[in-house]
Amino acid sequence: MNLRMNFPGLRAIYQFEMARTWRTLFQSVVSPVVTTTLYFIVFGAAIGSRITEINGVTFAAFIIPGLIMLSILTESVSNASFGIHLPRFTGTIYELLSAPVSSLEVVLGYVGAAATKSIVLGFIILATARLFVDYDIAHPVAMVCILVVTAITFSLFGFIIGIWADNFEKLQFVPMLVITPLTFLGGSFYSIDMLPPFWRTLTLFNPVVYLISAFRWSFYDTADVPIGISIVMIFLFLTVCIGVVCWIFQTGYRLKN
Amino acid sequence: MPPDSDEKPARIANNSPESAISVSKLSKIYAGGHAALTDIDLEIRKGEIFALLGPNGAGKTTLISIICGIVSPTSGRITAGGDDVIRDYRKTRTKIGLVPQELTTDAFETVWNTVSFSRGLFGKKPDPAFIERTLRDLSLWDRKDSKIITLSGGMKRRVLIAKALSHEPEILFLDEPTAGVDVELRRGMWDMVRKLQETGVTIILTTHYIEEAEEMADRIGVINGGRIVLVEDKAALMKKLGKKELRLHLHHPMQTIPADLSGHDLALEGDGNTLVFTFDTQAERTGTTRLLGDLDRLEIRFSDLDTRQRSLEDIFVSVVGESS
Ligand SMILES: Nc1ncnc2c1ncn2[C@@H]1O[C@H](COP(=O)(O)OP(=O)(O)O)[C@@H](O)[C@H]1O
Ligand SMILES: [Mg+2]
Numbered sequence: 021m022n023l024r025m026n027f028p029g030l031r032a033i034y035q036f037e038m039a040r041t042w043r044t045l046f047q048s049v050v051s052p053v054v055t056t057t058l059y060f061i062v063f064g065a066a067i068g069s070r071i072t073e074i075n076g077v078t079f080a081a082f083i084i085p086g087l088i089m090l091s092i093l094t095e096s097v098s099n100a101s102f103g104i105h106l107p108r109f110t111g112t113i114y115e116l117l118s119a120p121v122s123s124l125e126v127v128l129g130y131v132g133a134a135a136t137k138s139i140v141l142g143f144i145i146l147a148t149a150r151l152f153v154d155y156d157i158a159h160p161v162a163m164v165c166i167l168v169v170t171a172i173t174f175s176l177f178g179f180i181i182g183i184w185a186d187n188f189e190k191l192q193f194v195p196m197l198v199i200t201p202l203t204f205l206g207g208s209f210y211s212i213d214m215l216p217p218f219w220r221t222l223t224l225f226n227p228v229v230y231l232i233s234a235f236r237w238s239f240y241d242t243a244d245v246p247i248g249i250s251i252v253m254i255f256l257f258l259t260v261c262i263g264v265v266c267w268i269f270q271t272g273y274r275l276k277n
Numbered sequence: 278m279p280p281d282s283d284e285k286p287a288r289i290a291n292n293s294p295e296s297a298i299s300v301s302k303l304s305k306i307y308a309g310g311h312a313a314l315t316d317i318d319l320e321i322r323k324g325e326i327f328a329l330l331g332p333n334g335a336g337k338t339t340l341i342s343i344i345c346g347i348v349s350p351t352s353g354r355i356t357a358g359g360d361d362v363i364r365d366y367r368k369t370r371t372k373i374g375l376v377p378q379e380l381t382t383d384a385f386e387t388v389w390n391t392v393s394f395s396r397g398l399f400g401k402k403p404d405p406a407f408i409e410r411t412l413r414d415l416s417l418w419d420r421k422d423s424k425i426i427t428l429s430g431g432m433k434r435r436v437l438i439a440k441a442l443s444h445e446p447e448i449l450f451l452d453e454p455t456a457g458v459d460v461e462l463r464r465g466m467w468d469m470v471r472k473l474q475e476t477g478v479t480i481i482l483t484t485h486y487i488e489e490a491e492e493m494a495d496r497i498g499v500i501n502g503g504r505i506v507l508v509e510d511k512a513a514l515m516k517k518l519g520k521k522e523l524r525l526h527l528h529h530p531m532q533t534i535p536a537d538l539s540g541h542d543l544a545l546e547g548d549g550n551t552l553v554f555t556f557d558t559q560a561e562r563t564g565t566t567r568l569l570g571d572l573d574r575l576e577i578r579f580s581d582l583d584t585r586q587r588s589l590e591d592i593f594v595s596v597v598g599e600s601s
Contacts, residue, residue, distance in 0.1 A: 029398045032393075032398045110382075115375075120371045120400050272349055276348060276349050
């Protein structure tokens with residue numbers, strides 16, 4: 021139907037969203053770095069000194085992939101959800117809806133910008149971690165791929181939340197009451213093998229487990245869940261998110277009256 | 278995307294004069310079940326200033342929102358320059374600019390950035406010189422680096438206009454551009470709209486100020502209760518419905534109109550001090566001479582007289598009154 025892309029339109033949305041990041045640089049980048057540092061001090065240095073190695077990796081090194089995932093997930097969701105929610109809230113969405121941009125360009129712009137920000141953040145945390153602990157990356161290419169795909173998936177998820185939420189409470193609710201618990205309980209700071217059997221089984225229903233497991237595998241070549249299963253789960257979640265976004269645009273859900 | 282220069286006049290149903298927007302059988306029922314628009318048929322001609330006049334809640338914003346793609350129609354079809362606004366939305370939206378009724382802006386953006394953003398969003402390559410000209414024309418150049426939140430209401434409105442003009446649209450919608458704007462700014466707005474028309478832009482403005490439609494429009498559409506009640510050339514409308522009044526200020530007030538004058542369309546106003554005669558300027562005989570003769574015969578004296586064109590307001594009241 022409309023095969024030609026509106027590249028200036030896509031660029032405008034992407035740059036607009038990135039500009040918002042620069043305007044809120046402190047909130048966007050500095051505060052997650054500070055938080056991560058605190059995690060290292062508390063978990064890595066204080067508690068970690070009392071925990072022996074997990075699967076041959078020191079505790080401080082073990083938590084790095086989980087910490088990065090924690091930030092990527094929360095930041096992707098909150099950035100993307102806020103990015104699309106704000107124009108709905110202020111009413112400036114009228115311009116987006118009346119512009120010659122397709123839903124593809126809108127999603128690429130908003131989700132692309134949110135994912136970019138998360139990816140950059142992931143690398144900043146990775147570099148920050150270097151100040152505290154030595155680590156190896158066994159599969160660097162896989163590591164980058166998982167990072168990128170996760171950032172995109174959760175930015176899509178955030179985009180959906182931003183459209184679904186009709187107020188700011190709901191917008192805050194999901195990152196705080198869904199993403200953070202799932203990440204904490206998803207093996208950010210422990211191996212799920214350490215859990216009693218019942219909890220271990222229950223944990224397998226937590227999609228974040230697969231992300232963290234796969235990501236940790238890319239660092240240390242050890243995983244809670246077989247890497248193949250993790251990858252299937254990651255793409256499954258990505259597919260679901262893409263499907264929901266397509267449905268949103270087809271129906272105009274919460275976008276058009 | 279460059280605007281499409283290959284217009285297809287052959288596809289335009291209304292052959293004289295060229296149609297900019299064509300709305301047919303458009304209806305909108307909102308989710309709550311409220312019928313905001315019913316069976317709207319409307320042609321906007323290329324290059325004209327069209328005023329959509331109607332009271333609050335008439336459906337003006339809904340109509341504009343559907344044409345621009347912000348609200349989905351329940352049924353009906355709209356074309357802009359011959360292209361369907363839903364199927365060929367890229368083509369049509371590239372041609373259309375919209376200044377919304379509400380002052381919705383990105384508070385923390387600068388004027389320059391928000392206008393440049395709009396241009397990009399509508400598929401145009403950056404053109405700083407064009408944006409500079411637009412901002413200068415709208416007296417916003419001095420404030421180009423100001424955050425929008427620091428601007429006055431009138432300036433914000435102009436920022437929205439600059440955004441709508443940033444992609445050089447052929448058709449501009451102005452939804453209540455002068456609502457809550459003081460007289461001086463209103464005049465400025467009208468001047469700007471006329472200048473735009475001179476450059477070939479088709480302008481559709483909504484208003485509930487009759488004087489605005491009267492002042493600005495080439496044609497006027499009256500909408501009420503979600504239905505188009507009437508569409509006319511302004512001049513024709515004024516002529517057709519534009520009766521004149523002859524007002525006679527009497528020497529001696531009257532309690533009732535004498536029976537001898539019952540053949541004339543007369544009314545008393547101002548405690549019987551003013552006798553008002555309504556006549557049709559288009560009629561072969563207006564009846565003024567006969568009235569004056571009769572008054573003379575009855576020795577009814579008056580100190581002064583004047584005539585007055587019925588304003589659009591009067592027309593509007595009678596049209597809307599009939600339709601509801
Ligand atoms: N989003 C909406 N949901 C339900 N009803 C609406 C919505 N927007 C407008 N309406 C109703 O539709 C009618 C027309 O509104 P609108 O187009 O804004 O009128 P106008 O611009 O002429 O004042 C009004 O009765 C209004 O209450
Ligand atoms: Mg309105």
